[in-house]
Amino acid sequence: MTEGNFVDYVKIHVTSGKGGQGSRHMRREKYIPKGGPDGGDGGRGGHVIIRADKNLWTLYHLKFKKHFRAEHGESGGKQTSTGADGADVYVDVPLGTVVRDKETNDILFELTEDGEQKVIVKGGRGGMGNAHFKTATNQTPRYAQPGEEGVELDIILELKILADVGLVGFPNAGKSTLLSVITAAKPKIDNYEFTTLKPNLGIVEYRNHQTFVVADIPGIIEGAAEGKGIGHRFLRHIERNSTLLFLIPADAQDIKEQYEILVDELRRYNPELLDKERLVAxxxxxxxxxxxxxxxxxxxxxxxxxxxxxxxSSVAHQGLTELKDKLWEMLH
Structure with missing residues (x-):
């Protein structure tokens, strides 16, 4: 996956289907000229459903498709036959996707398990046919209900990466280099700040064919919790990591000070992040x-x-086995 293909934030418009019209049909058969009402109900409109798919890693496939519209329900028919329901529309997203209402910014739900489904907008109910309205005093009702209108909604999809270990550090601390050495990932690497503008995921192959996932995330700068630099777009990705690996270069002027700045940014963004296991490399x-x-x-x-x-040392391959051993111990 190239860096440009990693999309973790999209806005889409969803519209459910309108319910079908109830039928006003009157029964007309040979020898039964006045058979009374036999109009069927309309079918329900299609839902728009958000569905989690473990094979997706990004929201890139939604970058250029912004509108999802479900089908309308069909009208009811004679002999009290119900109209067909409108087809549902599915919006597939990666595990770890948060769905927000664009207008209020409230979180509607999160999807974290493969195959998990949530209806984001329900289709309108089908209208009742005239057969429902026959009474002792009104034997031939010639009216039926219209179908309910569909629902429109603007939503925001945010991806929070599901990884075991999150790499935390200032720009140019060597996170991308470490990921490229201990996993098969090939992140962009260069000797200037903010080379990594989007998260990179790598799978670490451990002993006995066991694996765990590491996420190299854009470097923190002071003020990230207030949205400076890449800010919140970075910080949201470490919320789901069970272990945080702080990477501080040996040539830093003050290693303790750098660590404390990083910790303080996490605390100001979400104090619960400090409950996670921590390791400093x-x-x-x-x-x-x-x-x-x-x-x-x-x-x-x-x-x-x-x-x-x-x-x-990622370049000299020093201490990497010990690092993997320690991370595995902390994860399990």
């Missing part, structure tokens, strides 16, 4: 000699009380 550590590493460990033991940390 000091990247680009191939530039450190053993003496410097030992000195840094003394400081890090004080700074990261209770938070596990380790040294890695």
């Amino acid at each position: 000091i990247s680009k550590s191939d530039m450190l000699d053993e003496e410097l590493k030992a000195e840094m460990k003394v400081l890090l033991d004080k700074d990261f009380k209770g938070i596990p940390y380790l040294f890695i």
Whole structure:
């Protein structure tokens, strides 16, 4: 999947079908010239249904299709026959999709399981035929109900990635490089900030053919919780990760300060994010000699009380096995 094909936010317009008209038919057969009303009910209009599909990873397929309209129900017929229901329309979305009302911005529902379906707008009910309105004093009613109108709604679809591990770090911390080394993903990599503008997913192959999913997400900058930079579009993707991997380069001026800024951004966006398991990886550590590493460990033991940390180098392939072992342990 190329970066340009990753779409995590779309607006669409959905319209359910109108219910069919009830029939006003009068029974007319040989030898029964005045058989009374036998008009059938109209069929219901089609629903518009949002359906989760595990084979989808992005909302790209909805980028250019903005309108979904279900079929109208058919009118009732003679001999109290009911009209056919209008065909439902399905909008397939990836797992982890949040559906919002565009006007109010309220969350209507979320889809997290494969095959899960939710009706977003119901089709109109079919009108009742004149057979329903026959009474002792009105034996030949010549009226029937019209079908209910369909419903129109503008909705927003937001994707929150379903991954086991979310990579958290400032731009240019080495997240894309790490993902490209421990998974088969091929994210765009370069030596400038904000190379990653859209999330990348990679599957880590662990021991005994076991796997877990890592998401490399655009780097945080200070103020992301207020929407600066990529802001909320980034932060929403880590809400579903069960473990957060903080990546801080070894050449950072103050590793503890960088970590605290990252944590504070998460806290301001959603304090529940801090309930997740955390692991700190000091990247680009191939530039450190053993003496410097030992000195840094003394400081890090004080700074990261209770938070596990380790040294890695994606380029030199140092500490990656230990990293995968630790992540697997935390996930299980």
